[in-house]
Amino acid sequence: MSEIPAKATESEDPSDGARAGAAGDSAVAGATGGAMGDAIPQPRGDARTEPTNTPWGGAPSGPGDSARPRTAGASTGDPTDAGTGIGADMHRAMAKSPGGPRGGAPVEPSGEPMGDAMWQSSPPGSIYDYIKVASFSIGADGLVDQWSLRAEQLFGISPERALGMDPIEAFFEPDQRERGQRKMAEILDGREWTGVVPFRMPAAEDGEPGAEGLAEVYVMPTTTEDGERAAVCIVVDVRTLRSIETDLAASQAIFGQSPFGFLLIDTDLRVRRANKRFASVFGGDVESHRGRTVHDYLPRSEADRVAATLRRVLETGDSITDMHVTGFIPGSDDRRHWSINLYRVHSGTGRPIGIAWLGTDITSRRAAAREAAAARRNLALLNEAGARIGNSLDLETTARELLDVVVPGFCDLATVDLYQGLLAGDETPRALADGSAELRRVAFASAVSDAPFIGGPAPVAVGAVHHYPFNSPCADALRTARPQHVPAEDGGLIQSTLAVPMVAHDTVVGLAQFSRTKGSEPFGDRDRALAVELAARAAVCIDNARLYRREHERALILQRSLLPPGDPEASGLDIACRYLPGNAATEVGGDWFDVIELPGHRTALVVGDVMGRGLRAAVAMGELRTAVRTLALLDLEPAEVLSALDEIARGLGTPGGVQQATRAARQPRDADLSEVYLATCVYAVYDSVTRRCTFANAGHLPPVLVEPGESALMLDVPPGMPLGVGGEPFEEVEVELPEGALLALYTDGLVESRDHPLDEGLQAFVGALTDPSRPLEDVCDHVLNTLDTHHGEDDIALLMARVQGLPADSVGDWTLPREPRSVGRAREYARTQLTAWDLEPLVDTAELLVSELVTNALRYGEGEIRLRLLLDRTLVCEVWDAGLVQPRRRRARDTDEGGRGLQLVGLLSASWGSRRTPRGKTVWFELPLPDGGTPLTDPAEALLSLF
Numbered sequence: 001m002s003e004i005p006a007k008a009t010e011s012e013d014p015s016d017g018a019r020a021g022a023a024g025d026s027a028v029a030g031a032t033g034g035a036m037g038d039a040i041p042q043p044r045g046d047a048r049t050e051p052t053n054t055p056w057g058g059a060p061s062g063p064g065d066s067a068r069p070r071t072a073g074a075s076t077g078d079p080t081d082a083g084t085g086i087g088a089d090m091h092r093a094m095a096k097s098p099g100g101p102r103g104g105a106p107v108e109p110s111g112e113p114m115g116d117a118m119w120q121s122s123p124p125g126s127i128y129d130y131i132k133v134a135s136f137s138i139g140a141d142g143l144v145d146q147w148s149l150r151a152e153q154l155f156g157i158s159p160e161r162a163l164g165m166d167p168i169e170a171f172f173e174p175d176q177r178e179r180g181q182r183k184m185a186e187i188l189d190g191r192e193w194t195g196v197v198p199f200r201m202p203a204a205e206d207g208e209p210g211a212e213g214l215a216e217v218y219v220m221p222t223t224t225e226d227g228e229r230a231a232v233c234i235v236v237d238v239r240t241l242r243s244i245e246t247d248l249a250a251s252q253a254i255f256g257q258s259p260f261g262f263l264l265i266d267t268d269l270r271v272r273r274a275n276k277r278f279a280s281v282f283g284g285d286v287e288s289h290r291g292r293t294v295h296d297y298l299p300r301s302e303a304d305r306v307a308a309t310l311r312r313v314l315e316t317g318d319s320i321t322d323m324h325v326t327g328f329i330p331g332s333d334d335r336r337h338w339s340i341n342l343y344r345v346h347s348g349t350g351r352p353i354g355i356a357w358l359g360t361d362i363t364s365r366r367a368a369a370r371e372a373a374a375a376r377r378n379l380a381l382l383n384e385a386g387a388r389i390g391n392s393l394d395l396e397t398t399a400r401e402l403l404d405v406v407v408p409g410f411c412d413l414a415t416v417d418l419y420q421g422l423l424a425g426d427e428t429p430r431a432l433a434d435g436s437a438e439l440r441r442v443a444f445a446s447a448v449s450d451a452p453f454i455g456g457p458a459p460v461a462v463g464a465v466h467h468y469p470f471n472s473p474c475a476d477a478l479r480t481a482r483p484q485h486v487p488a489e490d491g492g493l494i495q496s497t498l499a500v501p502m503v504a505h506d507t508v509v510g511l512a513q514f515s516r517t518k519g520s521e522p523f524g525d526r527d528r529a530l531a532v533e534l535a536a537r538a539a540v541c542i543d544n545a546r547l548y549r550r551e552h553e554r555a556l557i558l559q560r561s562l563l564p565p566g567d568p569e570a571s572g573l574d575i576a577c578r579y580l581p582g583n584a585a586t587e588v589g590g591d592w593f594d595v596i597e598l599p600g601h602r603t604a605l606v607v608g609d610v611m612g613r614g615l616r617a618a619v620a621m622g623e624l625r626t627a628v629r630t631l632a633l634l635d636l637e638p639a640e641v642l643s644a645l646d647e648i649a650r651g652l653g654t655p656g657g658v659q660q661a662t663r664a665a666r667q668p669r670d671a672d673l674s675e676v677y678l679a680t681c682v683y684a685v686y687d688s689v690t691r692r693c694t695f696a697n698a699g700h701l702p703p704v705l706v707e708p709g710e711s712a713l714m715l716d717v718p719p720g721m722p723l724g725v726g727g728e729p730f731e732e733v734e735v736e737l738p739e740g741a742l743l744a745l746y747t748d749g750l751v752e753s754r755d756h757p758l759d760e761g762l763q764a765f766v767g768a769l770t771d772p773s774r775p776l777e778d779v780c781d782h783v784l785n786t787l788d789t790h791h792g793e794d795d796i797a798l799l800m801a802r803v804q805g806l807p808a809d810s811v812g813d814w815t816l817p818r819e820p821r822s823v824g825r826a827r828e829y830a831r832t833q834l835t836a837w838d839l840e841p842l843v844d845t846a847e848l849l850v851s852e853l854v855t856n857a858l859r860y861g862e863g864e865i866r867l868r869l870l871l872d873r874t875l876v877c878e879v880w881d882a883g884l885v886q887p888r889r890r891r892a893r894d895t896d897e898g899g900r901g902l903q904l905v906g907l908l909s910a911s912w913g914s915r916r917t918p919r920g921k922t923v924w925f926e927l928p929l930p931d932g933g934t935p936l937t938d939p940a941e942a943l944l945s946l947f
Contacts, residue, residue: 130244130348131236131237131241131244132153132236132237134151134153134234134235134237135148135232135234136148136151136162136232136233136235137222137231137232138184138233139224139230140228140230142166142168142184142188143166143167144163144164144167146163147159147162147163154235154237155171156201157201167184167233171197171200172197172199187219188229188230188231189221193219195217197215197216197217198212198213198214199214200212214239215236215237215238216235217233217235218236219232220232256275258275260359260360261274261277261278261338261357261358262274262275262277262278262357263278264345265354265355265356266353266354269294269310269355270292270293271290271292272290272354273286273290274286274289282297282329293307294306294310297327298325298327299328302325306323306340310342310355313342313344313355314344314352314354317352319341319342319344320340321341322339322340323341324340324362325337326338335363337361337362337363338360338362339359340358341357341358342356342358343355343356344356374526375526381405381406381409381530381534382533382537384405385405385537388405389401389402389537390541393545393548394545394549395422395542396442398538398542399442399510400443400445402443402512402535403415403445404445406445406534408447410527411514412448412517413445413446413447413448413514413515413516414443414445414514415441415460415513416443416444416502416513417439417440417466417510417511417512417513418440418442418510418542419437419508419510420440420465421437423442436470437467438465438467439465439468439510439511440463440464440465440466441460441461441463441466442463442510468511473499474486474499474513477499477501477511478501478508480501481501481508483498483499483501483528483531483532484499486499486513493517493518494515494517495517495520496516496520498514498515498528499511499513500512500513500531500532500535502536502539503539504540504542504543505540507543509542512531512535514531551614551615555618558618558619558622560579562592562618562626563579563592564577564593564594569595570595570801571597571602571603571872571873572603572688572689572691572804573603573686573688573802574801575799575800575802576776576777576779577595577797578797578798579591579593579795579796579798580784580789582613582794582795589610589612589613589617589794589795590608590612590613590617590621590679590795591610591747591749591795592607592609592610592621592624592797593608594628595799596628596629596632596633598685599876599878599913599922600922601806601870601876602685602687603686604632604683604684604685605683605745605799606628606683607681607682607745607797608625608628608679608680608723609680609795609797610678610679611677611678611679612677620649620652620679623648624679628641631644635916637685638683638684638685638694638695638732639696639729639731641683642698642730643729643730645681645698646721649677649679649724650724652724677724678722678725679723679724680700681697681723682695682696682697682701682703682717683695684703684743686737686803688804688805688872689805689811691805692734692735693734693736693737694733695715695734696720696731696732696733697718697719698719699719699720699721699722699723700719701746701762702714702715702717703744704743704744704765705735705742705744706741706742706744706772707741707742708739708740708773712770712772714766715733715735718730737803738803739803740773740803741802742772742776742801744765744769744799745800746765747794747798748794749795750783750797751764752794753788755788756788761788764787765783768782769783776800779800780798784798806870806871811870811871812829812833812868812870814826814866815866816854816864816865818863818864822854822865826850826867827847827851829867830843830847830850830869831847833869834869834875839929839930841930842875842930845927846875846927848904848908849908850867850877850879852901853877853879853905854867854879855901856901856923857881857883857923860883860885860887861881861885862881862920863920865880865881866878866879867879868880874910874927874928874929875928876924876925877924877926878922878924879922880917880920880921880922881920882919883921884916886914886916886921887914888902889902889903908925909925909927910927910928911925912924912925
């Protein structure tokens with residue numbers, strides 16, 4: 001603080017003289033209450049009136065009060081020096097004055113004289129640290145003769161410029177100067193005066209006009225050592241007072257009107273002041289909280305944490321924002337949450353005086369945040385469930401996918417049970433009203449331990465079949481299709497369990513159980529709804545998998561029923577075959593193979609593949625296979641069979657059949673590709689007598705031939721167009737197969753996959769056929785084990801045949817001239833050959849039937865006649881001629897003498913027929929061997945049956 005420099009007096013006491021100082025920058029509320037409560041006062045009319053606030057609370061001094069100024073220059077105004085400050089100067093001046101209070105020295109309220117401590121500087125935080133107070137003195141000539149440092153700071157005028165300056169002329173407006181001169185005269189006449197005075201700073205040296213201001217002035221008359229009258233002026237900046245008043249109002253608003261809890265905590269971490277909001281929450285009035293600590297409001301652990309934070313704020317000055325605190329309020333057991341903001345509070349001199357605590361109740365906000373977080377977690381869980389559940393069409397896999405989603409994100413333990421009937425492939429059980437039908441545990445997952453919980457229900461192993469008691473919550477959930485809460489067992493680790501029925505399309509397919517262990521939050525209504533949604537999604541996927549499994553199994557049954565049963569047998573061939581369906585994740589394909597016995601100990605070998613999957617492809621495959629067998633019985637050439645199949649395949653996708661498909665093919669159309677049936681097929685006819693094989697190919701992979709002692713090779717058979725495309729003829733290739741050669745027909749699933757291109761697969765297949773002399777069953781197994789046949793992407797069909805031609809002694813072949821006696825010669829050839837083959841029981845029947853066929857060839861045929869007998873598993877007789885007219889069986893009337901020859905052939909033979917050849921036709925019949933188990937027909941009885 002500044003001192004007012006004074007002239008030397010007769011007294012040498014350092015406490016003598018009048019001293020005035022300037023105060024600080026800001027104020028504490030209670031210290032400035034009196035000054036802030038008054039409006040701007042007018043100059044007092046009574047010159048004898050003194051200020052109401054005297055340093056020691058005595059009566060105002062009279063006009064005779066005086067001070068003996070010291071002859072010193074402007075002091076530094078250090079508040080720590082003894083005897084400085086405006087309060088001390090006023091005390092000294094008034095104490096030295098002849099008219100001092102009660103005419104004596106300053107006294108304590110108790111009446112005892114006050115010591116030197118009264119004149120010490122004000123402690124830090126005093127009002128004079130906040131209020132801008134300045135002092136100067138006016139000599140007997142009305143000019144400034146003393147100017148303090150605070151006056152220099154307040155008015156911005158240096159002491160050199162201020163000394164000798166007329167304050168009226170320097171600070172007053174021209175229209176106020178006359179009045180100011182009168183007041184100055186009154187003051188110098190010994191009268192005190194106080195009031196608010198507007199003033200203007202003197203113009204700067206550069207001529208710029210000074211700023212305007214408002215000051216509260218307290219003028220006290222004094223007497224110089226020469227006995228002349230002078231005055232001491234105390235000046236307070238009114239703007240600072242108004243600022244302090246505003247700050248006090250804001251402080252009062254915070255403590256009195258703030259909707260947030262507010263505390264002022266001192267350096268001992270005790271409450272110095274609390275507002276009404278805080279008191280309303282924790283009870284009592286505002287004063288009852290003074291002196292308390294955080295341990296009086298919070299649990300011990302939380303209070304220790306908060307106290308440590310308060311110390312850190314007090315020591316470092318770092319503020320704390322949004323610190324979450326948990327506790328309880330009086331009279332309630334509900335846990336509350338607060339957001340606390342802490343910052344250090346300083347005095348006007350910058351000294352830390354405490355910590356400000358601003359608290360907001362965020363319990364509802366935390367609850368809303370938890371609800372929002374739970375909703376986001378549930379949405380994320382549902383999103384994850386949509387992405388992860390249902391990726392497989394397997395029932396057990398889908399159940400495990402559900403548990404992978406819910407454990408541990410939703411619960412600690414989960415199981416899935418499905419009805420046993422559904423897993424067995426039956427239709428959805430209808431007799432499950434009581435909820436106690438058999439179920440199979442298909443999935444189990446735990447985030448805690450796989451061991452059963454102590455005190456819990458008896459564990460059910462995965463794969464075990466069980467049922468729930470009728471009165472159990474699980475049975476009730478299955479019965480009502482509503483989730484049920486399962487009570488926890490005493491002493492167990494499970495705290496809460498939900499039994500949720502898995503409902504798909506209004507049908508309960510199983511039960512899912514979700515459990516949480518102790519220490520986890522029990523299931524709530526939101527969790528219950530989420531569990532129902534998760535179970536419903538999984539149930540729909542499981543029901544889809546069930547429907548797919550049912551269709552897959554039906555298609556597989558259909559496909560297998562259309563394949564040759566067991567190991568096919570053929571004349572002159574050793575045959576082995578394999579069929580591998582795709583895995584459960586892929587639909588059934590349209591692969592098929594067939595072995596068809598043809599007349600004359602010939603065999604048709606067929607392998608095909610319908611493009612597409614599922615039941616539709618299996619049905620199309622069945623239709624094509626049936627058509628192939630029908631066309632094969634007509635004994636058509638391989639190219640003709642494929643041409644007819646092509647027409648049939650085009651008719652499969654057209655409601656009008658083949659004719660409609662043919663007409664539509666001639667017109668532009670926008671075909672629906674889903675209704676177009678395409679297939680590839682290779683058709684081969686093998687003659688065991690000549691060991692020649694004729695191939696025709698419709699877009700299929702080439703056959704592979706392995707000759708004895710040679711490497712495997714792919715036969716060059718023109719591929720042609722797939723069946724169902726139409727418009728292109730098919731070519732035939734005839735190949736002579738050596739004895740012991742190995743022929744392999746196959747589908748693309750054997751040689752092609754995503755990991756292995758077709759070329760690589762074909763080379764691998766050819767390389768696997770290294771030892772054709774091994775048994776065919778072993779060769780098939782070797783091929784399947786060598787190639788990548790476990791990819792499950794497509795069906796695999798493999799047909800292998802080893803050539804074993806008919807021996808020469810099992811064939812009888814004669815050429816007969818076209819004359820009547822050739823009939824008798826044919827009977828003789830037949831009898832001789834059958835006798836050589838030890839087939840005497842067939843001699844009579846064979847002679848009769850050979851006679852009939854040769855007779856027909858003579859009467860209705862052309863060219864020379866050829867007779868051929870073939871012995872293998874049956875006896876076949878063929879009669880060849882150059883005529884193109886096919887024999888036609890008709891029913892003879894009773895009066896007809898002829899026309900019964902073919903009827904007789906049909907009665908006595910196991911089968912008969914005719915086929916076209918490149919040079920005519922062949923009529924044949926077949927007789928079973930005597931040891932074949934088939935009874936022979938008596939020719940006499942057959943003849944009598946015709947009449």
